Amino acid sequence: xxxxxxxxxxxxxxxxxxxxxxxxxxxxxxxxxxxxxxxxxxxxxxxxxxxxxxxxxxxxxxxxxxxxxxxxxxxxxxxxxxxxxxxxxxxxxxxxxxxxxxxxxxxxxxxxxxxxxxxxxxxxxxxxxxxxxxxxxxxxxxxxxxxxxxxxxxxxxxxxxxxxxxxxxxxxxxxxxxxxxxxxxxxxxxxxxxxxxxxxxxxxxxxxxxxxxxxxxxxxxxxxxxxxxxxxxxxxxxxxxxxxxxxxxxxxxxx
Numbered sequence: 001x002x003x004x005x006x007x008x009x010x011x012x013x014x015x016x017x018x019x020x021x022x023x024x025x026x027x028x029x030x031x032x033x034x035x036x037x038x039x040x041x042x043x044x045x046x047x048x049x050x051x052x053x054x055x056x057x058x059x060x061x062x063x064x065x066x067x068x069x070x071x072x073x074x075x076x077x078x079x080x081x082x083x084x085x086x087x088x089x090x091x092x093x094x095x096x097x098x099x100x101x102x103x104x105x106x107x108x109x110x111x112x113x114x115x116x117x118x119x120x121x122x123x124x125x126x127x128x129x130x131x132x133x134x135x136x137x138x139x140x141x142x143x144x145x146x147x148x149x150x151x152x153x154x155x156x157x158x159x160x161x162x163x164x165x166x167x168x169x170x171x172x173x174x175x176x177x178x179x180x181x182x183x184x185x186x187x188x189x190x191x192x193x194x195x196x197x198x199x200x201x202x203x204x205x206x207x208x209x210x211x212x213x214x215x216x217x218x219x220x221x222x223x224x225x226x227x228x229x230x231x232x233x234x235x236x237x238x239x240x241x242x243x244x245x246x247x248x249x250x251x252x253x254x255x
Contacts (some may be wrong), residue, residue, distance in 0.1 A: 007131040008188060011036050011085035014117040014135035015078075015129065019119070020177045024076040025068035027161060031076070032064040036084050037085035040067050040074035044165040054079040054156040075162035078142070080132075087132045087187045088151040089115070095147020102146040102196040103128070111191045116184035117190035119157075122164035127157055133186040141189070143197035150189050151153035178240050209219075 014034035017026035029039045037057035040049040049071060050056040057079045058064060068074065078084045089112070091099035094229075106112035115128035132152070134236045140155035151157055158164070193200070 006114075006134060008085050008134075009116075009131065009182070010034055012129060012131060012180065012184070013088070015159060016117055016176065016180050017018060021161060022091055023072070024074060024165055025072055025164055027070055028064050028076045028160065029061065029161075031078065032061050035059050036086075037079060038064060038076055038078055040071060041158060043071075043073040043075065044171065045075065046077070047166060048077070049074050054083075055082065057156075060132060067253050075158055075164070076191070077158045077162070079158055080130060080155040080157060081138065082134070082153040083153075084119040085132045085134075087130045087138065087189065088155070089128040089130070089187060089192070090121075090126075090139040090149045090151060090157075091128070091142075092147040092149070093121065095133070095144075096125065098145075099126075099147035102143075102148055106192050107196055111188045111193060111195060113185040114181050116185070117180050118177040120175055120177050122162070122166060125173075126177070130187045136186070138189040142194055143193060143200065147194045148196055150187070150192065151174075152189055153221075199209070214227050 011034070014031050014036050018030045021027045021030060024040075028040070031038050037059045039054060039057040041047055042049050048054065048056075054077070057077075078086070078242035080086055080088050089103065091103065093235060103112060107114070113130070114206075115130055117129040117130065119127040121127060139152070140150055140152050142149040156176050162174045163171050164174070165171050
């Protein structure tokens, strides 16, 4: 699947720039201006603010501006796969060592390049971002045993500078880890799953159910405007995390 010459670097570049903004409103507008559809999540949470969740994602600047003007403290998220031009491999926080080992094995096997960007999640895990290959449909899947999941078509992730209230009462942030890599490439998601979770692949265990259903002819990032769900009732945020790596494993730096 050598499609590097066809990959669009703009989504990765936009995420890298958005991560350095002062707030999620600025990040959302920057991403939308670059053509990356976004949607808001409830303040301090990964729960979508809007009824259709990732299905409402848009890159229309007026729509995005209206969302964050009305709810300025909401988190920012994007759909993954063809919708945004980004595929993501997630390493679980509670299986970080086995997950990193699986990623290194996949890299040695040529199934996974060095990621274009790495983002530490508020839970203490890691999101590895790669450009999406436009000629390859790759649905999301989950591999609990090695501690990995793939967010492709039908998936979504939270982006920096979002903040999440963890179960331990700490408000932790989503943040970039290290510099970007301009020489990255696409993920071989099917082959990666067969390598790290062969039993599931052989037994035909289905991939994760899509959270969005693409419509024929739908333009990336443009959807019907839904009615927002009120964020009232979201838990108060306290004990802020100053942005340290939290439970992010030290091995991340050597990927």
